[in-house]
Amino acid sequence: EVAKEMGLSDFECYETVKAGVYHDIGKLRLSRYIDGNYSSALSSEEIKYMRMHAKLSHEILEDRNFSQFMLDAVLYHHENYDGSGYPSGLKGEEIPLGARILRACDVFVALISHRSYRQGFDIDSAVGIMIDEIENYDMEVFVAFQKTINKLENRNTIEEKRLSL
Numbered sequence: 806e807v808a809k810e811m812g813l814s815d816f817e818c819y820e821t822v823k824a825g826v827y828h829d830i831g832k833l834r835l836s837r838y839i840d841g842n843y844s845s846a847l848s849s850e851e852i853k854y855m856r857m858h859a860k861l862s863h864e865i866l867e868d869r870n871f872s873q874f875m876l877d878a879v880l881y882h883h884e885n886y887d888g889s890g891y892p893s894g895l896k897g898e899e900i901p902l903g904a905r906i907l908r909a910c911d912v913f914v915a916l917i918s919h920r921s922y923r924q925g926f927d928i929d930s931a932v933g934i935m936i937d938e939i940e941n942y943d944m945e946v947f948v949a950f951q952k953t954i955n956k957l958e959n960r961n962t963i964e965e966k967r968l969s970l
Contacts, residue, residue, distance in 0.1 A: 806959065807906050807949050807950050807953050808821040808903075808906055810949040810950075810952055810953050811906070811945070811946070811949045813902075816872075816874075817903070820872050820874045820878070820903065821878060821903050821906055821907065823871070824875045824878035824903055824904075824907050825907060825910060825911075827871075827875075827879060828859075828862055828878070828879045828911065829858060830861075830862045830865050830866065831859065831860065831861025831863070832855075832858045832861075832862075834858075835854060835855060835857070835858060856883070856891050859881070859883050859891070859892055860880065860892050862880070863879050863880040874903050877901040877904060878901060878903030878904045878906070878907050879907075880904070881893065881895060881900055881901055882904050882907040883908070884896075884904060884908065885908070885940070885941040885942075886900065886941055886942050889940075890908075902946075905942070905943040905946045906950075908946075909935070909946055909947055910950065912935060913931055913932070913950070916931035916935070917931050918967070925967055927967075928954065928960065928963060928964060928967070932951065932954070935947075
């Protein structure tokens with residue numbers, strides 16, 4: 806929906822959806838994630854290990870005939886617009902557009918989802934947290950993201966899903 810709001814082609818919208826489905830598949834190679842043992846804060850060593858998941862996801866998918874648009878979105882979905890992200894420290898427009906879209910959506914879903922160590926935030930609180938870290942996001946993407954989630958039908962769907970998690 807965010808890609809559509811930004812006027813991307815049907816192909817790019819579809820590829821963004823696929824990236825959203827597959828972006829964290831590399832976590833399946835990380836034992837703590839598989840074991841479900843993430844109820845406490847991660848140590849600095851564990852954070853380094855967990856940050857490998859974007860590259861692992863890319864490696865799993867790159868030989869499976871996916872588009873470069875989708876593969877780049879998966880690989881770079883933890884890059885921050887200000888250059889502080891990973892795996893490559895890309896900044897601004899260096900970050901592929903699909904990854905910039907996926908970044909905002911992924912963070913939002915993480916914030917509204919219940920975790921073993923905290924309850925999910927409501928929609929407005931999640932957006933507020935994201936605004937507090939606005940330097941992480943492409944402003945054009947973030948505006949499209951906000952327009953998308955604030956459409957009444959989308960907001961109702963998000964809230965229903967959030968409560969069922």
